[in-house]
Amino acid sequence: VATIRPPDFYSEAHSRIWKAIAEIVAEGNMPDVIQVQGRIRKNGDASVVDANVWADIASTRSQCFFGQGLEYCKTIAAKSKQRTMLKALHYCVALGYAGELETEDFLSVVSSRVEEASRLEEGDHTPMWLNDVILGEFEKYKTQRDVPSMLTGLTAIDPRLKPQEGHLVIIAARPGMGKSSIAGRIALATGNTLFASLEMPNGELGRRSLSDRVGLDFVQTIARGREAEIVGRVNASVRYIRDQRVQVVDRASITLAQLRAYARHTDRELKKQGKGRLKCVIVDYLQLMRDPEALKGGNREQEIAALARGLKAMAKQMKIAVVALSQLNRAAESKDGSARPTMAHLRESGAIEQDADKIVLLYRPNYYEKKELGPIEPCEIIIAKDRQNGPGMVVVGWRGATTSFLDLEEGHEAA
Secondary structure (H helix, E strand, C coil), X not given: CCCCCHHHCCCHHHHHHHHHHHHHHHCCCCCCHHHHHHHHHHCCCCCCCCHXXXXXXXXXXXXXXXXXXXXXXXHHHHHHHHHHHHHHHHHHHHHHHHCCCCHHHHHHHHHHHHHHHHCCCCCCCCCCCHHHXXXXXXXXXXXXXXXXXXXXXXXXXXXXXXXXXXXXXEEEECCCCCHHHHHHHHHHHHCCEEEEECCCCHHHHHHHHHHHHHCCCHHHHHHCCCHHHCHXXXXXXXXXXXXXXXXXXXXXXXXXXXHHHHHHHHHHHHHHCCCCCCCEEEEECHHHEECHHHHCCCCHHHHHHHHHHHHHHHHHHHCCXXXXXXXXXXXXXCCCCCCCCCHHHECCCCHHHHHCCEEEEEECHHHHCCCCCXXXXXXXEEEEEECCCCCEEEEEEEEHHHCEEECHHHCCCCC
């Protein structure tokens, strides 16, 4: 089915006519020439749609064939897309000749503009009856058991931290609280995930993930000459990690357009391997992303706001969960010494609160209360925002030796 809108017409007069027709149909009436002409006068468009336009339409009626309306609509939609792409390319050419952006930023803008121009509109914005939406969701859950969702592998938190496709989840904390560790757990427990590691080298991410699975610092164990004791656990963990299909992008920074390109690449690779589709994209962390267009003429807060909106849009368009780690500002380390974070402490942009479906804050009280840190200490997982279930908080364990989380119900007691 071809869906066309008034801007899809090359002629402004034809665009105004189509707008009038659409308004009449929306009111439940069958449009005819008299009604359309009346609506055009009412809309103040008579100067654009003059007698010459009507005469031209009348002269071409004999060349149109009954029943070919859908084909004409497809032609109009296709030509509109070509013009949209040409406008995007002309903009990119002008931007390139202006020479105001660095090469990498320029390429990022080009990629973003071309992707936006080439995105299909059919079905994306078509209104649907609510009963059809409900039936569609029911059928999806009934036939597709593997609905993309995000898990941590921690039974205490998973019932609360489960975004469906299209969700943007923000996990925020001060440095050293374990953001990357919980993100690694999410990647492995969810599977079919792209992990954009902007802060941590992929080698360190790999070591942490393996240590988390093995349950001890395997690097130190090998250094002590005791690798024979853990080789079985390491091999089993490596097989598990391999089967979870997690791709890692190791860059110092990344733009939204580049992240989308990597996500599409991972999705294609998974489908090619017969492993399903991409479920989740994780960004570690949001403040290391860039948006050259938003920053140009603006400030860092506007750039972060644009990035948060872009991540939410990517989640909806690709039907995946997007998890973005975020830093908290120093105000989180408050005067009373508690340092318990709130959403107000999100660094550089309050707009993150608006776009996120869930905001999760990490807090380890022992770290700030200067208590002696035992092998396992408590960590509060504060769910500050949750569109589905409301705010809440659970406590899990933090094992500093392996920089990993665990359920306190596993027989351990927090220090």
